[in-house]
Amino acid sequence: MNHGNRSTGPIQSPHLPLGDRRDAPFYGRDILEVAQFRRADLQHVFGVAREMREMVTRVGSFDLLKGKILANLFYEPSTRTASSFYAAMERLGGSVIPINEVRYSSVSKGESLPDTVRSLECYADVIVLRHPELGAAKEAARYARKPIINAGDGIGEHPTQALLDLFTIVEEAGRIDGLTVTMLGDLKNGRTVHSLARLLSMFDVKLRFVSPDSLRFPEKIRDELKEQRIAFSEHGDLEEVLSQTDVLYVTRVQKERFEDPQEYKRVQGAYVINNETLDRARPTMVLMHPLPRVGEISMEVDSDPRAAYFRQMEYGMYVRMALLAMVLGKA
Amino acid sequence: MNHGNRSTGPIQSPHLPLGDRRDAPFYGRDILEVAQFRRADLQHVFGVAREMREMVTRVGSFDLLKGKILANLFYEPSTRTASSFYAAMERLGGSVIPINEVRYSSVSKGESLPDTVRSLECYADVIVLRHPELGAAKEAARYARKPIINAGDGIGEHPTQALLDLFTIVEEAGRIDGLTVTMLGDLKNGRTVHSLARLLSMFDVKLRFVSPDSLRFPEKIRDELKEQRIAFSEHGDLEEVLSQTDVLYVTRVQKERFEDPQEYKRVQGAYVINNETLDRARPTMVLMHPLPRVGEISMEVDSDPRAAYFRQMEYGMYVRMALLAMVLGKA
Amino acid sequence: MNHGNRSTGPIQSPHLPLGDRRDAPFYGRDILEVAQFRRADLQHVFGVAREMREMVTRVGSFDLLKGKILANLFYEPSTRTASSFYAAMERLGGSVIPINEVRYSSVSKGESLPDTVRSLECYADVIVLRHPELGAAKEAARYARKPIINAGDGIGEHPTQALLDLFTIVEEAGRIDGLTVTMLGDLKNGRTVHSLARLLSMFDVKLRFVSPDSLRFPEKIRDELKEQRIAFSEHGDLEEVLSQTDVLYVTRVQKERFEDPQEYKRVQGAYVINNETLDRARPTMVLMHPLPRVGEISMEVDSDPRAAYFRQMEYGMYVRMALLAMVLGKA
Numbered sequence: 001m002n003h004g005n006r007s008t009g010p011i012q013s014p015h016l017p018l019g020d021r022r023d024a025p026f027y028g029r030d031i032l033e034v035a036q037f038r039r040a041d042l043q044h045v046f047g048v049a050r051e052m053r054e055m056v057t058r059v060g061s062f063d064l065l066k067g068k069i070l071a072n073l074f075y076e077p078s079t080r081t082a083s084s085f086y087a088a089m090e091r092l093g094g095s096v097i098p099i100n101e102v103r104y105s106s107v108s109k110g111e112s113l114p115d116t117v118r119s120l121e122c123y124a125d126v127i128v129l130r131h132p133e134l135g136a137a138k139e140a141a142r143y144a145r146k147p148i149i150n151a152g153d154g155i156g157e158h159p160t161q162a163l164l165d166l167f168t169i170v171e172e173a174g175r176i177d178g179l180t181v182t183m184l185g186d187l188k189n190g191r192t193v194h195s196l197a198r199l200l201s202m203f204d205v206k207l208r209f210v211s212p213d214s215l216r217f218p219e220k221i222r223d224e225l226k227e228q229r230i231a232f233s234e235h236g237d238l239e240e241v242l243s244q245t246d247v248l249y250v251t252r253v254q255k256e257r258f259e260d261p262q263e264y265k266r267v268q269g270a271y272v273i274n275n276e277t278l279d280r281a282r283p284t285m286v287l288m289h290p291l292p293r294v295g296e297i298s299m300e301v302d303s304d305p306r307a308a309y310f311r312q313m314e315y316g317m318y319v320r321m322a323l324l325a326m327v328l329g330k331a
Numbered sequence: 332m333n334h335g336n337r338s339t340g341p342i343q344s345p346h347l348p349l350g351d352r353r354d355a356p357f358y359g360r361d362i363l364e365v366a367q368f369r370r371a372d373l374q375h376v377f378g379v380a381r382e383m384r385e386m387v388t389r390v391g392s393f394d395l396l397k398g399k400i401l402a403n404l405f406y407e408p409s410t411r412t413a414s415s416f417y418a419a420m421e422r423l424g425g426s427v428i429p430i431n432e433v434r435y436s437s438v439s440k441g442e443s444l445p446d447t448v449r450s451l452e453c454y455a456d457v458i459v460l461r462h463p464e465l466g467a468a469k470e471a472a473r474y475a476r477k478p479i480i481n482a483g484d485g486i487g488e489h490p491t492q493a494l495l496d497l498f499t500i501v502e503e504a505g506r507i508d509g510l511t512v513t514m515l516g517d518l519k520n521g522r523t524v525h526s527l528a529r530l531l532s533m534f535d536v537k538l539r540f541v542s543p544d545s546l547r548f549p550e551k552i553r554d555e556l557k558e559q560r561i562a563f564s565e566h567g568d569l570e571e572v573l574s575q576t577d578v579l580y581v582t583r584v585q586k587e588r589f590e591d592p593q594e595y596k597r598v599q600g601a602y603v604i605n606n607e608t609l610d611r612a613r614p615t616m617v618l619m620h621p622l623p624r625v626g627e628i629s630m631e632v633d634s635d636p637r638a639a640y641f642r643q644m645e646y647g648m649y650v651r652m653a654l655l656a657m658v659l660g661k662a
Numbered sequence: 663m664n665h666g667n668r669s670t671g672p673i674q675s676p677h678l679p680l681g682d683r684r685d686a687p688f689y690g691r692d693i694l695e696v697a698q699f700r701r702a703d704l705q706h707v708f709g710v711a712r713e714m715r716e717m718v719t720r721v722g723s724f725d726l727l728k729g730k731i732l733a734n735l736f737y738e739p740s741t742r743t744a745s746s747f748y749a750a751m752e753r754l755g756g757s758v759i760p761i762n763e764v765r766y767s768s769v770s771k772g773e774s775l776p777d778t779v780r781s782l783e784c785y786a787d788v789i790v791l792r793h794p795e796l797g798a799a800k801e802a803a804r805y806a807r808k809p810i811i812n813a814g815d816g817i818g819e820h821p822t823q824a825l826l827d828l829f830t831i832v833e834e835a836g837r838i839d840g841l842t843v844t845m846l847g848d849l850k851n852g853r854t855v856h857s858l859a860r861l862l863s864m865f866d867v868k869l870r871f872v873s874p875d876s877l878r879f880p881e882k883i884r885d886e887l888k889e890q891r892i893a894f895s896e897h898g899d900l901e902e903v904l905s906q907t908d909v910l911y912v913t914r915v916q917k918e919r920f921e922d923p924q925e926y927k928r929v930q931g932a933y934v935i936n937n938e939t940l941d942r943a944r945p946t947m948v949l950m951h952p953l954p955r956v957g958e959i960s961m962e963v964d965s966d967p968r969a970a971y972f973r974q975m976e977y978g979m980y981v982r983m984a985l986l987a988m989v990l991g992k993a
Contacts, residue, residue: 059398060397060398060399060456061397061398061399061400061426062398066722066723067721067722067723067724067753068722068723069723069749069752069753071745079430080450083402083428083430083451083454084454086428086454087400087426087428087454087455090400090426090428091398091400091426095723095749095752095753097745097748097749097752098429098760099741099745110954110956111953111954111955111956112961114961115953115954115955116954118964118972119742119953119954119972119975120745122972122973122975122976122978122979123745123746123748123749123750123975123976123979124749125722291442291446291450292441292442292446292447292450293442293446294441294442299443299445302449310449310450310453311453313450313453313454314453314454316453317453317454390729391728391729391730391731391787392728392729392730392731392757393729410761411781414733414759414761414782414785415785417759417785418731418757418759418785418786421731421757421759422729422731422757429760622773622777622781623772623773623777623778623781624773624777625772625773630774630776633780641780641781641784642784644781644784644785645784645785647784648784648785
C-alpha cells in the first residue's frame with residue numbers, strides 16, 4: 001500500500017466507508033512476509049481467527065465485510081489457496097472477483113504488474129496476489145493504494161500459509177512454547193517450512209529437521225535460527241526424533257527436485273507416515289501437512305485423531321478471515 | 332457424506348448453524364443417483380421446486396441459504412450445469428466457489444479425489460461434483476462429511492438432470508400418470524434418457540423409443556422396465572408414434588458415435604423436428620431437449636408453445652434450488 | 663431484448679420482482695451501440711453514475727440489485743472489462759455468474775449464440791456479452807428476453823467504454839462543451855476513439871487527431887463528423903496541438919498493426935507521453951488512456967494530477983453500475 005505521493009483529482013481517496021476502524025492494528029497494511037509479524041501481532045491475529053471460527057461455527061457467515069470486494073489475482077493456479085481466500089471473504093459477507101486466467105487475458109499482454117494492480121484497485125478494496133516471481137508482492141504493494149495480501153510469490157514468501165500453520169499448532173497443541181517441532185521431507189525447497197521455522201523462532205521451541213542429505217534445511221535460515229538461539233538439530237532418520245516430537249510437519253517430496261531418480265525412490269519410501277509410524281509417536285502428537293499430499297502420509301492415517309491436516313485447512317480459512325477483516329479495518 | 336468414524340479433534344463437526352432443520356428429509360444426504368428417490372421423494376422435491384419458482388418469480392432471490400457456501404467442483408467443463416447450480420445457490424442467498432480449472436491446478440497434480448473433496452469441505456457446506464469417471468460421485472461421498480451432489484460422472488448418472496426433466500413433464504403436462512413419453516435419437520449413449528426412463532418407471536406411463544438400429548435403448552434398462560411392468564415399444568420412425576405422443580424428448584445425435592459417416596448423415600436428417608413435424612403432433616404435446624442442440628430441433632420451432640426446452644432449463648434451476656435447500660436442511 | 667412473439671407456456675415472463683420501475687427510461691433495454699444514446703440519455707446515465715459514486719464512496723456497496731443475477735458471458739478474455747462489470751454488479755448487491763471459458767465448454771461446441779443466450783437468461787436477469795465477431799451483440803439481443811449489454815463485439819462497438827470515457831471527461835474537465843479533445847496514436851484501429859468521437863459529436867467540441875499517416879482516423883467517421891459540423895483537424899505531430907488541448911486521449915500503438923517494423927519503432931517513440939510532454943501541456947489538461955498501456959505513457963507521469971487513466975477505470979465502474987441499475991429498472 002502506497003502511502004507516498006499520489007495523483008490527486010476528483011477521486012481523492014480509497015473507499016473508506018463509515019465505520020472503518022482506522023485506528024485498528026493492521027488497518028490498511030499489506031501482508032507481505034512473516035518478518036512483519038511480532039509475537040503480539042500473532043496473538044492478535046490468532047485471537048481474531050478464533051472469533052471467526054466461533055462465528056462460522058455458530059452462524060456460517062456474517063456481514064462484517066459487506067460491501068467490500070476482494071480481487072483474487074492469481075498469476076498461477078492454486079485452487080486451494082484461491083478457494084480458501086474466496087470462502088474467507090464470502091463468509092465475511094464480502095464479494096470476490098476471481099481472476100484466474102491471467103495468462104490468457106489482456107492483463108498478461110505486456111501490462112506491468114503495477115498497472116494491473118492499480119487497475120484492479122479501482123474496483124476492489126483488497127487484492128490477494130499469487131505470482132510466480134520472487135518479490136512480486138512487494139512490487140505490487142509499492143504501487144497499490146489498497147492492501148495487498150501475498151498468497152505466494154515464487155520461491156519467496158507465503159505468509160498466510162505460515163500463519164495458518166502456526167495457528168494450527170497453537171490450537172491443536174494448546175501452546176507453542178515448550179514444543180518440539182519436527183519438520184520432515186524436502187526441507188530445501190519447501191517454502192512452507194522455511195516461513196514456519198522463522199515464525200517459530202519467536203517462541204521457545206526445539207526444532208528437528210529430518211531430510212535426505214540432498215534436501216537439507218537451508219544454511220541461511222539455520223544461521224538465522226542460531227542467532228535467535230533456537231535449539232535445532234538435523235537428522236536423516238525420523239526414528240531418531242519421533243518419540244520426542246510434539247508436532248510433526250510433513251512436506252511433499254517432489255520427484256522433479258531429484259537429479260537421481262533412484263534417490264527419489266529410496267527417499268520417498270523412507271519418509272512415508274503410516275499407522276505403524278504413529279504407533280511409535282506420542283499420543284498427543286499433532287501431524288500436519290500443507291497438502292496436497294502425494295503419498296507422504298498414508299490414507300490409513302486419516303482417521304487417527306492426531307491427523308490434523310484437514311483441520312489445518314479449516315484453520316487456514318479462519319486465519320485468512322482474520323487477516324482480511326484486519327487489513328480492512330473491521331477487526 | 333461419511334457418517335462413520337472420523338478423526339476427532341478441536342474442530343468437531345460440520346458447520347451446523349442455528350436453525351437447521353436436522354429432521355428434514357434429505358438433510359445432510361448426498362444426491363448421487365436417481366435410484367435413491369422414491370415417488371414420495373419426487374413429490375417432495377417438486378413441491379419445494381414449485382415454492383422456489385414462486386419465490387424467484389416474486390422476488391428474484393431470498394436469503395434461505397445465506398451464510399452457506401457451495402463448492403462448484405467441475406473436473407470437466409459444463410457451463411450449462413455449472414451456471415445452473417451457480418444461479419440456484421445465489422438465488423438462495425448463498426455463495427459459490429467456482430472451481431473450473433481443475434486440469435491446471437494443484438488439485439489435479441496427483442491429488443486424489445477424496446483429498447480434494449475433504450479439503451474443499453473445510454471451506455464449503457456442500458459440494459457439486461462433475462467428473463469424467465464413472466463412480467466418482469460415490470467415491471467422493473464415501474469420504475466427505477458434507478453433502479455431495481452428483482452433477483454427472485462420466486457414463487454414470489446425472490440425477491439432477493433427470494429430476495429436472497421429470498419436473499418439466501409434470502409442470503408442462505400437468506401430470507405424469509397416463510402419459511405416453513417418446514424418446515428420440517441416440518438412445519444408446521444418452522445418459523439423460525436412461526435416467527429419465529428409470530424415474531418414469533415409478534409412474535404409470537407408456538414409453539416409446541425411436542432410434543436408428545445402431546443406437547437402440549440399452550437392453551439392460553429395457554429389462555429393468557419389463558420387471559417394472561412398464562409398457563414400452565421400439566421404433567425406427569417417429570411417424571409410427573408421433574400422433575399418440577404426449578411428451579417428445581429429443582436427444583443429441585453426435586457424429587462421433589457413428590462408425591459409418593454415411594449412416595450419421597442419413598440418421599441425422601431423419602430425426603430433425605421442424606414445424607412440419609409439429610403439424611402432425613398433438614396440440615398439447617411437450618417438446619423437450621436437454622440442450623445444447625446441434626440441429627435436432629429446427630429453430631423455427633422455438634416460437635411454438637409446445638417447445639419447452641428453454642423452460643426446461645429454467646425448471647432445472649428451481650429443482651437445483653430445491654435440492655440445495657433440502658440437503659442443507661432449510662426446506 | 664426480444665419484444666416480439668415468443669413461446670408461451672407455464673413460465674410466462676421474465677422475472678419482474680415487485681418494485682421494478684417499469685416506466686424508468688432504459689428499463690428492459692439493451693445497450694448495444696453509442697448511437698442509441700441522445701444527449702439527454704447521456705445526462706441521465708451520468709447523473710445515475712454520480713449517485714453510484716457517491717454511494718460507493720460512502721458505504722462501499724448497497725442492495726439496489728439484490729436478488730438480480732448478471733451472466734458475464736465472455737467469448738474472449740478481457741479481465742479488465744469483466745472485472746469492472748463484476749464489481750459493478752456486486753457493489754449493487756447483485757450476483758454474477760462468470761462464464762469465461764466459453765472456448766472449452768459445451769457452450770462453444772457448436773451451440774449457436776442465440777441458444778446460449780436463451781439458456782443463460784433462464785438463470786440470469788441481464789447478460790453482459792463480449793464476443794469476437796462484429797454484430798454478435800445485436801444478434802444476441804434479437805433473441806434474448808432479458809437485456810443484453812454489449813461489452814465489445816470485435817471491430818464493432820464497445821459502448822460502455824465510450825460512455826465511461828465521456829463520463830471521465832465531464833467529471834475531470836467539469837464540462838464537455840467548449841473543449842478541445844485530442845486523440846493520439848493508432849486512430850485507425852482504435853474502436854475506443856471511434857465511439858468516443860461519435861459521442862463527442864453531440865456536443866460543441868473541437869477534435870484534433872494526431873497519428874502516423876498509416877493509422878489515420880477512418881474517413882467514414884470523419885465524414886460523419888463533417889455532417890455534424892464538428893470542427894476537427896488531422897496532424898502528424900502532437901506539438902502542433904498540445905498547447906490548445908483540454909483532453910488528451912492516448913491509445914495503444916500495437917506492433918502487429920504495422921506492416922513495416924521500422925515504422926513501428928519510429929512511430930512508437932514519437933508518441934510517448936512523458937513529464938517533458940506534460941511540461942508543455944495545459945495545467946488543467948486531462949490525460950486519458952483506455953489501458954492497458956504498453957509504453958505510450960511513461961510511468962513517471964502517473965503521479966501527475968493530470969494523469970486520469972486510473973481514475974478513468976473507476977469512473978467505468980460507476981457508469982456500468984448506472985447502466986445495470988437502469989436496464990433492470992432500479993434507477
